[in-house]
Structures are given as C-alpha cells and as structure tokens.
Amino acid sequence: MQHPVKGIDHCFALVDDLDSAAAQYRALGFTVSPRGLHSASKGTANHTIMFPDDYFELLGVLVPTAANAARRATLQTMKQGLHAIACRIASAPDAAAALGAMGIATQGLGSFSRPVDLSDGSTGVAAFSTVAFTPDDTPRGIVFMCAHDTPETVWVPDLLSHENTAAGLGAVVALSDDPATDAAGFARLWADGSVTAQDGTYTVHTGVRSAPLVLADADHLGAYYAGIDLSGTTRGAFTALRIKVHDLSAVAACLTRAEITATATPAGLAISPEHAAGVLMEFIPT
Incomplete structure (x- = not known):
C-alpha cells in the first residue's frame, strides 16, 4: 500500500476564549469565517482562516461536555496556542488501513459535520472524516488526518482574501x-x-x-x-x-x-x- 498522507491540510489553535481569539486575528488583518458550531455533545465551535491550499483554525470550548474534557484539560495544563496539525488524506478509513499495514497505529476513526453560513445567506454543511496518529507516534502536539467530503463549503471564495495579503x-x-x-x-x-x-x-x-x-x-x-x-x-x-x-x-x-x-x-x-x-x-x- 502507498503511504496515504500527502501533506498538511490545516492546523489549529486551541484557545481560551473563541470570541477574543477571533477578534485578535481580525485585528491582524485576516478574514475570519463566521463561527461554526459543532454538535451539542462536542460542545465546541471554530473559526477558520482560509488560504487557497490550506488553512488555520481557531477552536474553542463553549460548553463543558464529556467529549471535550480532554480539550479542557489540555488548555489547563498546556495553555492555549498552536496544538494540532491536520494532515491531508483522501479517505480516513483507507488511510487508517494503509498506515496499519505499514505498522503505524491510528486511533479515533470517525466522521462529523457542522453547519456553514454561506455568502448568499444560505446555510450549507461542512463534512469531514478524521483519524489520528497515536501519541506514541507523535513526538509532540496532536497530529491527525482529515478528509474533506465537502470542500466547497470550507474553501468559500469570500474567505480567501485577506487585508494583510x-x-x-x-x-x-x-x-x-x-x-x-x-x-x-x-x-x-x-x-x-x-x-x-x-x-x-x-x-x-x-x-x-x-x-x-x-x-x-x-x-x-x-x-x-x-x-x-x-x-x-x-x-x-x-x-x-x-x-x-x-x-x-x-x-x-x-x-x-x-x-x-x-x-x-x-x-x-x-x-x-x-x-x-x-x-x-x-x-x-x-
């Protein structure tokens, strides 16, 4: 099997206060996406800063839940900042299988979606499938893989232009x-x-x-x-x-x-x- 991971898709900062972080990045001259709400069980939300080939994400906890306990513990012990790299793959299940055959363990295979406010006033859906490398295979931080099922609702043209160029x-x-x-x-x-x-x-x-x-x-x-x-x-x-x-x-x-x-x-x-x-x-x- 060929190695399935083809580059860095995006990275994310885990932040203490999502509104404050978004305001900081707007002040730096970035176009920041509207807030994207995750499921009630996740209790999290994000903003993205989009570029033609990749992007940067601000991720925050809105409501404490069992599903975000690890994120909250990370913020407490490691502080806010640049915590994760998401790798570029075509399919999370296929990537997990290929990596396993190569002797590289993975964990957390799954899929999720979130609503997206589009420029025409309508609401779309951004859907992803993900799988993570294990801590034993990750020297520091979080490194996971992300496949985009709906890239058109993530790479929205209006979000690609930034005042800071x-x-x-x-x-x-x-x-x-x-x-x-x-x-x-x-x-x-x-x-x-x-x-x-x-x-x-x-x-x-x-x-x-x-x-x-x-x-x-x-x-x-x-x-x-x-x-x-x-x-x-x-x-x-x-x-x-x-x-x-x-x-x-x-x-x-x-x-x-x-x-x-x-x-x-x-x-x-x-x-x-x-x-x-x-x-x-x-x-x-x-």
Whole structure:
C-alpha cells in the first residue's frame, strides 16, 4: 500500500476564549469565517482562516461536555496556542488501513459535520472524516488526518482574501529539546516526509504544496525570535506559525492600526503570542 498522507491540510489553535481569539486575528488583518458550531455533545465551535491550499483554525470550548474534557484539560495544563496539525488524506478509513499495514497505529476513526453560513445567506454543511496518529507516534502536539467530503463549503471564495495579503501556511515551528529525534519521528507520518538540517534547525518536508514543520531547541529558536518571549506559547505542542504573505507592508499597516509592535526576523515580521491567542505569528514573503 502507498503511504496515504500527502501533506498538511490545516492546523489549529486551541484557545481560551473563541470570541477574543477571533477578534485578535481580525485585528491582524485576516478574514475570519463566521463561527461554526459543532454538535451539542462536542460542545465546541471554530473559526477558520482560509488560504487557497490550506488553512488555520481557531477552536474553542463553549460548553463543558464529556467529549471535550480532554480539550479542557489540555488548555489547563498546556495553555492555549498552536496544538494540532491536520494532515491531508483522501479517505480516513483507507488511510487508517494503509498506515496499519505499514505498522503505524491510528486511533479515533470517525466522521462529523457542522453547519456553514454561506455568502448568499444560505446555510450549507461542512463534512469531514478524521483519524489520528497515536501519541506514541507523535513526538509532540496532536497530529491527525482529515478528509474533506465537502470542500466547497470550507474553501468559500469570500474567505480567501485577506487585508494583510496572507496567502498560505509557510511553516509550523516547534520548540524541541531534541529536534533531530523529533524531526525523524515526524517525517515518517508523511508520504514525502524527509528531513534537512542547518545550523541546529531541522526541517521536515511534508509534501508538494504543503507547509514544512521546523524544529529547533530553545537556544536556536530564541536567537531566531530574539526579543519575543517564547514562554507565552503552549507547552509541549507547537510554538509558531509562519504565514506567507504577498506584501509585508500590508501586514505592517494592519499591525500599526492595531497598535501591535512587530519584531523583525531573518525572514519577515513576527508578533508576540499574546496578540494571537498563544501563537507566535510570523509573516514571511511568498
């Protein structure tokens, strides 16, 4: 069987307050989708920030339920921030079967849907099937797989244009005590997973038209994001999200209007996690 995982589909931030997080991302110049309510049993809701090939999700708990107890425990022990990567697959059942044949365990196979407010005033349905890698196969954070049954109600054209000119996920960045080992562990989760190392930083390439995963230790990541307090990010998951933009000056204008001070990085501009619901957000040129 061929390896079924073809890249990063999206990633999500688990946040303390969904309304506050959405307001923060609007202030950064992103077009934020209307709130998507999940089932009563899930007790959660989300907002998405859509790009042509991938997207970023804000996920929050609205009502405590048995189904979201793990999410609530995660927020309490690990803090809000960038907690999960969703991998690109065609079918969750097929992916689980193929990975099992390769000796990679999975868990939580299932499907769900949520209503979507469409631009014409009507309501559609976004439907997904998902399956997750086990913690033993995931060096940090949550890594699961997502198949879209209704991509037309997720990639809504009105949501693809952003004032800050954002165009896609540039990279997911993680602070790691052992980045070489973690990078090797992550690489086996993608069909085209491979690792390159440079100056103490390890990059996991995840596929065509897919953001890489970058891992570095505290010294290297602290030097790269000099002046930003990394302790404001989640513990044990992912640290920063790089966003590709067409025009850094448009980003700067949004940040100035929001009275947010940007920090220059070797690749672009970054903002502290307190301005982005626990995510260190970096904007880089396309």
